[in-house]
Amino acid sequence: MAAPVSSIRNLGPAFEAECTRAGILSADGLRALGADAAYARLLAAGTRPHFIGYYVLVMALQGRPWNDCKGAEKAALRARFDALKAQSAAPEDGSLPHELAVFLETHGMRKQGPDSGIS
Structure with missing residues (x-):
């Protein structure tokens, strides 16, 4: 059986539940991503x-x-976080965010097409 996400230091059951909801089912899967x-x-x-x-x-x-992140490293992580957050925001035209559209299509929950937001 694969090690659970919560087996990684500092990641507990609540984070593991979020991962499960996102299709990330193991510590190895999380590391691979x-x-x-x-x-x-x-x-x-x-x-x-x-x-x-x-x-x-x-x-x-x-x-x-978890609290080892400081100074310039923390600032760089903030920039990466802001970019991820911006990419996940819904486009103004009402279509799905690209990452969500790809995820849904990949898992058979949405068909790819010209209005799908998937390129």
Whole structure:
């Protein structure tokens, strides 16, 4: 049986539940995706964006304490978080965010087409 997401230091049951909702079912799956792709999936699945949650994830995947992020590194992570958050926002034309559209199409919940938002 695969190790649960919560087996990664600093990631508990609530984060694991969010991952499950986003289709991330194991610690190995989370590591394979990496922090940015995993967080994009979480946002696409409806997780509310929160910078601390993002950098805790980054630190956890690096095997570091959650509060080890400081200074220039924290500023760089903030820029990455802001970019992920912006990419997950719904386009002004009302179509689905690209990441969500791809996820839904990949999992057979939406057909790809000219109005799908998938390029």
